[in-house]
Amino acid sequence: MRPSDPPPSSAAPQTGTTRVKRGLADMLKGGVIMDVVTPEQARIAEEAGAVAVMALERVPADIRRDGGVARMSDPDMVDGIIEAVSIPVMAKARIGHFVEAQVLQSLGVDYIDESEVLTPADEAHHIDKWRFDVPFVCGATNLGEALRRLAEGAAMIRSKGEAGTGNVVEATRHMRAIAGEIRRLTTMDETELYAAAKEHRAPVELVRECAETGRLPVVLFTAGGIATPADAAMMLQLGADGVFVGSGIFKSGNPEQRARAIVEATTHFEDPGVIAKVSRGLGEAMVGINLDTLPEDQKYAQRGW
């Protein structure tokens, strides 16, 4: 694990520091990041109030439908989306595929998502994210997984959920797991923290930091299955700092209106009156998949180690 950067000692600007990597995620808090596959969708997302867009070739629901190997997007598509909007642009690399990450950094994306939604390129190793100046967000299903990603240099965490299902149950499970495990750490004494680090298979320094601060050292978003304004607000009430919405917007009946509604519900996540108001007349949500009918080998959340 790399220690945090010392404060700059001269006026010479320093890029790629842990502080500016984590800092960009801080600026996204309370916001919605939307999956987009075309410049036109990116403009719709920006107009709806997205704080950032995630550029990818197919939304997770289509990756499920089409099957095959899912990879990093065509650079032309990423460039087109960067051109289309003024908000930050994120893009996905396969787990462990450090060359896809190098390519995305060279394209100037603002964040890379090392994502289980794409087909993993390495079944043992994630990308060594400290080697990059661009910040990374990674998925996690529990606290140990989140801390292992931080040890590899991730600057932001998202709970995984089960992408492309329109079913929020896995996102709920992962948010409750991460928040609950942190709450347990806060009640432990120093000796117990060593055992907890072993149990979570995570560096004790990071475990201790969570115990002291009562949260992850980075911003925690949620992802995977969010389809309605109420889903988004529920995730914030469970302790998410913001939400990623993938298939839930552009696989619904009225993407513009649904995207706006999810943004507004995320801002007023504790006000059921606002959530009710923005939920009216949204049209069809994406159909959704029940998790018990999903074959084991199609559960993306199990990817990553």
Next chain:
Amino acid sequence: MSSTFVPDRWIPGERLTGRLPATEQTLADGELAAPLVGVLALQGDVLEHLRALRRVGARAVQVKTAAQLAEVDALVLPGGESTTIGKLLVRFELLAPLQARIADGLPVLATCAGMILLSDELDQVEPQPLVGGLHVRTRRNAFGRQLDSFDTRLEVVGIDGGPMDVAFIRAPRVEEILADDVEVLASVDGYPVVVRQGLLWAAAFHPEVTGDDRLHAAFVATVRGA
């Protein structure tokens, strides 16, 4: 004897423990006279500003509604995504009340996205909702994309004790000053990055993420004197 200020409810970025809000503030007797500073809480790094304001002795609350806006003695426009915050100001009918309060002399400290929102004009073709009031033309993402975001130390006029420790994250800068009463307090590459126009203060960087509270302290001191 002390009185406990009513803590905010959970705010993005806050502890997940529920029982012990880190933002709870205990003020000594007499400090109830401390200024009540709101942080616009539609999106962005609201929590960092609340904490910085409390560290420098202000009472700080989040502002999400026109009723909350009416109560505060001063306002912080935080970092975040300026297009998102601007659209939410319009949709939740906060833009006109905020513009009215600023016209009435509400002190405002704006950082990064906040600086964009407080500007009268932007250096771009695409329209986006602005609060305005600060007579400058500002350029968004003026230093480049995230790969160009940087940490640095910067001398700021009126801030004693050496250069400030600051982070510029997809930061804006002032391209042109549009009125004589705008003072430039700091510049990078010849472009203003901290400006002050009476009670309106704006910084292109994020003093709230580095723990260097001197700009907040100077702002709160001005509010106390206003």
